[in-house]
Amino acid sequence: MIKLTPPMGWNSWNTFGSEIDEKLIMETADVMAESGLLECGYDYLVIDDCWSLRKRDENYKLVPDPEKFPHGMKYVADYVHSKGLKFGMYSCDGYKTCAGFPSSYQYEFIDAETFASWGVDYLKYDNCYKPVTVPGKLLYHKMGLALENCGRDIMFSACNWGVENVQEWIKETGAHLWRSTGDIHDNWESIKDLTHQQIALQPYNGLGCFNDMDMLVVGMNGKGNVGFGGCTYDEYRTHFALWCLLNSPLMIGCDIRIMTPETKAILMNKELIAINQDPAGRQPCMLMGSKDGPKEQTYVWYKHLEGGDLAIGLFNMSDNPSYPWVGFEQLGVDHTSGKDLKIRDVMNHRDLGIYHDMFSTGLEPHCCKVFRCTLVPADGNYNISFING
Ligand code: GLA
Numbered sequence: 001m002i003k004l005t006p007p008m009g010w011n012s013w014n015t016f017g018s019e020i021d022e023k024l025i026m027e028t029a030d031v032m033a034e035s036g037l038l039e040c041g042y043d044y045l046v047i048d049d050c051w052s053l054r055k056r057d058e059n060y061k062l063v064p065d066p067e068k069f070p071h072g073m074k075y076v077a078d079y080v081h082s083k084g085l086k087f088g089m090y091s092c093d094g095y096k097t098c099a100g101f102p103s104s105y106q107y108e109f110i111d112a113e114t115f116a117s118w119g120v121d122y123l124k125y126d127n128c129y130k131p132v133t134v135p136g137k138l139l140y141h142k143m144g145l146a147l148e149n150c151g152r153d154i155m156f157s158a159c160n161w162g163v164e165n166v167q168e169w170i171k172e173t174g175a176h177l178w179r180s181t182g183d184i185h186d187n188w189e190s191i192k193d194l195t196h197q198q199i200a201l202q203p204y205n206g207l208g209c210f211n212d213m214d215m216l217v218v219g220m221n222g223k224g225n226v227g228f229g230g231c232t233y234d235e236y237r238t239h240f241a242l243w244c245l246l247n248s249p250l251m252i253g254c255d256i257r258i259m260t261p262e263t264k265a266i267l268m269n270k271e272l273i274a275i276n277q278d279p280a281g282r283q284p285c286m287l288m289g290s291k292d293g294p295k296e297q298t299y300v301w302y303k304h305l306e307g308g309d310l311a312i313g314l315f316n317m318s319d320n321p322s323y324p325w326v327g328f329e330q331l332g333v334d335h336t337s338g339k340d341l342k343i344r345d346v347m348n349h350r351d352l353g354i355y356h357d358m359f360s361t362g363l364e365p366h367c368c369k370v371f372r373c374t375l376v377p378a379d380g381n382y383n384i385s386f387i388n389g
Helices: 022-034 072-082 108-118 136-148 166-173 188-204 233-245 261-267 270-276
Strands: 008-011 044-046 086-092 122-126 155-158 177-179 210-212 250-252 285-288 298-304 310-316 325-327 339-345 350-355 358-361 368-377
Touching: 008 022, 008 086, 022 044, 022 072, 044 122, 072 086, 072 108, 086 108, 108 136, 122 136, 136 155, 136 166, 155 166, 166 177, 188 210, 188 233, 188 285, 233 250, 233 261, 233 270, 233 310, 233 368, 270 368
Parallel strands: 008 044, 008 250, 044 086, 086 122, 122 155, 155 177, 177 210
Antiparallel strands: 285 298, 298 310, 310 368, 325 358, 339 350, 339 368
């Protein structure tokens, strides 16, 4: 059974591009298992593009590049599984993958069976060199069907970058997640862009098929395949919190063998991860912000969690301080409810006390706050409404 909450794991593309091999994958598996990442929920290790030879074999099967993967993929998958992890691979719906390797168009069923025979648990399915006359919907449908008939549970990660109105039809294809954006880059502009593009797409986000805002760039620090400039740690914190609150898959893209303490603290924030992995999987609701506004807005989203808590995220995407406020009436907790909110800061792991009717707070540029709020009986004891710190 494939889990319904957003997948978490690591993907080779952001840092390594075509520079992948068996040693990297096995070392990464070791670190995932031993660093605490697996314990936090990061359990899929995914090899992206550039793993195969440029030609299929005489039976039309894909062949792992023997220089990169001398023992073949089953060997790598077995090793990954031996660490308690799941194993993911990559293909594409066109004539070639984005990097020009053989792709699955008209080989969907053969390839799904090959992946199953190697022990693959996750397939990222890209959209390059797609035949122009065939609708993407049909191609994703076909691979979805091939995967469901291959004899193994394989999570289907659709990656068509948000084109062809994919949000309207992707759930029909059996996909468990769908890329709702173009490719991420390791800089603040890209974080702002991808977030802005998500605003209109939240109605399509939800349990079993989540909007994929692309792999994380946390901890890349400007290095690697998509490392165009890098972000500050404040920006990485905001990026991670956004991806958590907006239910995006959390696929790490940095070299986890050299994570700094700051990177580890961001990626292993279990309270934020719990908001991402909330079993109800409800889409976030926007309280402040607009798809027609600039990318440099302050956004406030909240999410109604299983059991009745609320997660509230306040994100300052601009270059100036901002002072957002949240009226509890907008959350459905007005005076008729007889409730106040007990608020916990999940970025800093601090209880802030009880608030009545509303709160306001300050946000530094590019920074965010995320609160987990529990409804408690209103008994007249509460804090003043400004949240410091
Ligand atoms: C596309 C995808 C990326 C990555 C590359 C590989 O650009 O969107 O995530 O998989 O292809 O070539």
